[in-house]
Amino acid sequence: VCFGYFQNLRRLLFGRTVRVFNFDWRKSFFHFREPNSELSYALQVDQFQGGARAVQMVIQARIIKHLLFSLTELGPPEQQGALAAALSDSLWLAGQEESATVTMVTEDDSPKPPSEYRLDLLTEKMHTFVFNRKEELSSFLLDHIHCFQEEGGHGVVLFLYSLVCSRTIDRIREDLDSSTAHLLQRRLGNFALLNLLLTGRATPHVCNGTQAPGGGAAPLDPPLQGVLSRGDIGYLHWSREQMDRDRLLQVGSMLKTPRFPVWLCCINSTYSVLFSLTRSLLSDWRTEHQFQLFYYNGQNSQNSTARLTITHSHHWEAPSVDPGVDLEKRFPSLEMTIRTKWEGASINWGGIPPFY
Numbered sequence: 001v002c003f004g005y006f007q008n009l010r011r012l013l014f015g016r017t018v019r020v021f022n023f024d025w026r027k028s029f030f031h032f033r034e035p036n037s038e039l040s041y042a043l044q045v046d047q048f049q050g051g052a053r054a055v056q057m058v059i060q061a062r063i064i065k066h067l068l069f070s071l072t073e074l075g076p077p078e079q080q081g082a083l084a085a086a087l088s089d090s091l092w093l094a095g096q097e098e099s100a101t102v103t104m105v106t107e108d109d110s111p112k113p114p115s116e117y118r119l120d121l122l123t124e125k126m127h128t129f130v131f132n133r134k135e136e137l138s139s140f141l142l143d144h145i146h147c148f149q150e151e152g153g154h155g156v157v158l159f160l161y162s163l164v165c166s167r168t169i170d171r172i173r174e175d176l177d178s179s180t181a182h183l184l185q186r187r188l189g190n191f192a193l194l195n196l197l198l199t200g201r202a203t204p205h206v207c208n209g210t211q212a213p214g215g216g217a218a219p220l221d222p223p224l225q226g227v228l229s230r231g232d233i234g235y236l237h238w239s240r241e242q243m244d245r246d247r248l249l250q251v252g253s254m255l256k257t258p259r260f261p262v263w264l265c266c267i268n269s270t271y272s273v274l275f276s277l278t279r280s281l282l283s284d285w286r287t288e289h290q291f292q293l294f295y296y297n298g299q300n301s302q303n304s305t306a307r308l309t310i311t312h313s314h315h316w317e318a319p320s321v322d323p324g325v326d327l328e329k330r331f332p333s334l335e336m337t338i339r340t341k342w343e344g345a346s347i348n349w350g351g352i353p354p355f356y
Helices: 003-014 051-067 077-095 134-141 155-167 169-175 190-198 239-245 333-339
Strands: 101-106 126-131 234-238 262-267 272-275 292-296 306-311 345-349
Touching: 003 155, 003 169, 051 155, 051 190, 051 262, 077 101, 077 134, 077 155, 077 190, 101 134, 101 155, 126 134, 155 169, 155 190, 155 333, 169 190, 234 333, 239 262, 239 333, 262 333
Parallel strands: 234 262
Antiparallel strands: 101 126, 262 272, 272 292, 292 306, 306 345
């Protein structure tokens, strides 16, 4: 891979070729919790807030999707297989289910870079492997899964590079719009990386399809590029700060209603996962009367999977609610997140202290 490609890759990710991944990104990898335990399906997620944690939690959601109905007491081989399957699903989706690229680090000596390029001693050692069959991709990832699991192996960065190369720089540039200068741009409303992970397309908005801009936008402003179809994994969003400012992000139904009952959640800027073991939850409205949701927040302090019982009435069945009740201040943020999908739902925490 030539330095010209590295430069384009850096511009796409950071906007500038002199920017590099910081320490938090470089130290992140995919590490499971204790094998053969209740949380053996769970990744030990970085505790800082940022892009690397978002990547880890999306892969966590895909691991859960792969293991639905058989989550407990996984040994190391089952953990490795689930991680390889989750990585494979993301890369194959990014490659439009036609091809995928895996980036690995080699020890080859790199040529001298141009003056405007800043070495990070990682990108320059990257080697790419291209696959045109998903079975071969999955087998390669399983054979090299230790590269993504070992401390010091930069597993999350390697996966992100693989994701970008699978989608290709040109396609990602087409996915982005004028609101987003680069993929890792940190600003309110930029969901390009998240959508690339969830849907395979780096569109920077979470609305359905293409929508006209709102909020006082100029008449000639370009439309917002959102999500075009349902994916395997969903997304729910809640922010108390945004709610207090009357600016709560509205997630479209394409992301709220995935094909599998697994949702990545962004709650007050921290990522976690909700999932259900009810197979028909998203295909039969009658199952929504009462069902269970399981919650994993990635915190080291969580020693068991939280189990919540949801009781929900559809709008034609729901009792009237006192408009003077300030629900946002009475209930935990996780409950409010759930209600963005199941409006007016009642949540029973099963005797555990609520997560606020």
